[in-house]
Amino acid sequence: MRQSWWKILTIALLLYTLIAGLLMDVPRLPILNETIRALHFHVTMWFGMILMLVVSVFYSIKYLRTNDIKNDDMAIEFAGAAILFGVLGIVTGMLWAKFTWGDYWSGDPKQNAAAIGILMYFAYLILRNSLTDTQQRARIGAIYNIFAFAAFIPLIFVLPRLTDSLHPGNGGNPGFNAYDLDSKLRMVFYPAIIGWTLLGSWIATVRVRMRRVERILEDRMINS
Template identity: 60%
Template structure:
């Protein structure tokens, strides 16, 4: 129980942010209207994804230092969990775009770069499946992972700011923190981010544990 407090906290924060995300009042803004509630779901998915990919690159670096297969296993399972949240981020974003921009996929610069960033990690999984020898696979995929992470950061946070984008905080558009994320929304948004990150980390630990058990069975 003492080791599970953060799991309980994560679940409570997600339930709280979901309930209040639909029931609490939001600023009356043109274009966005009630769709601004998706901020409580769309953005936390990306935050959780980034945290999980950060954990993955940490374990990839650790593997290259110590050659421990456990580090390689944690790296790949963190990517698996991160990809789930990346897909949820794109899906919730497409739903939001449908109601605010008129179409689910408008080829906005940030939409495109987000899709490319996710494809980088699909390529990571494909690379792993293409190499049979375990140590070689782990080493090559770890090196790829280390280079993929900064590329993902550039795709999500740097390149969209260079060109025009419909997304807040990009292409000259004001960000939510300076425009319309008032104190009422912060009381839901911040717990949502923390809660989904904890749930994402929990999913990663479960995947890693299952992978370890499966590996023991094959030995």
């Protein structure tokens, strides 16, 4: 994780996302107009969040199998970065909704599901903080992390599809795929997903290393 090539790639991708996402020509769709640029900054947050939650759950499972505290460091920090992305996703979404739907909160099923997801992971943080023993905190945190993820998946992928959503592409609203998202948008959208996700992983790995350094310092202090 200490190699630098992927950090350079992150910066390059994000610079590209910022410049191309804000300046490039975009298709004019009714209602959406220029706000379609939110695709690169709002929608990508969700992709980044889901990918990092998957990583977090993966390390939680690994922790339960190995009981190695290093896996728990990865799980909590990736969950933390995912929560940051989730909050940013909700805030950017609310700003966008104000200009397209007219309200910060319109009770859209995807909005509600995202808010519930955030509640779930805040509860995860509180649960961890309520436990004092490191190994027990790691174990019970991992169990709740996996359990919450199992409930989170139907929440965001299944339920919003059962009712009409105001989101572009749902319920007759002009969407990206419906009008054939032209390849120009895709050229920014996909790199943006990779760029934001890599930025989140970068934040998470830096914090994991800080955690490990702190643990070693603590051990040294106790043993000296």
